[in-house]
Amino acid sequence: MEKVFKKNPGLKECYKTADGKCFYQENHAKNHAKNLDDKNVQHITRPAGSDEKESTNLKVVEDPKTADTKLVKGLSKEGLVKFAADELNMTLTMEPTKAQLLAEVLKGIEAKYATDSDNSSKEKDEAIAAVKELDIETLKKYAKDNLELTLEGDDKEEILNQVLNAIEAKFTVIEE
16 A cells, blocks of 8 residues: 555545655646656555555556647647647637647647646635635534534634645645
8 A cells, every 4th residue: 555545544545746746636746747757647546445455556647738749749730720629729720831730739738737736826825815714613614525624622713723724735745
């Protein structure tokens, strides 16, 4: 069994980059992998009823941006126009040269995948801002529904700190 599951008994799945770092969310792992030579991300799941002696199911997932880039480089002009329409919501014509079409499609791929990191950071900031405004009972409900965290007690500051720590942890690397 992966060390990450031994140290995190409640963890059902994670995403592991080539440098060995594990993440709760796939897009966080992919964003981290963008800066690595090996951009592959492994989706690791804890098998049902597993104990420490059982192995995990590993699935190597190629970075979608890399896969799309490889794919389009081998397409004909017609294929580039179709890919742009189907995958990037771009309308291209057959008039430009293949090289010009490829350049436009590659720009579209860059734009498609550039937002993952921005979105997760924005999502985290929005979650933090929102919970700071909640009353204690709503904080507890938010923690249970969104963070799988059951909180007890009546100290709002303590509850808020636990929720903020859980939100921070949700968007960071899992300790192995």
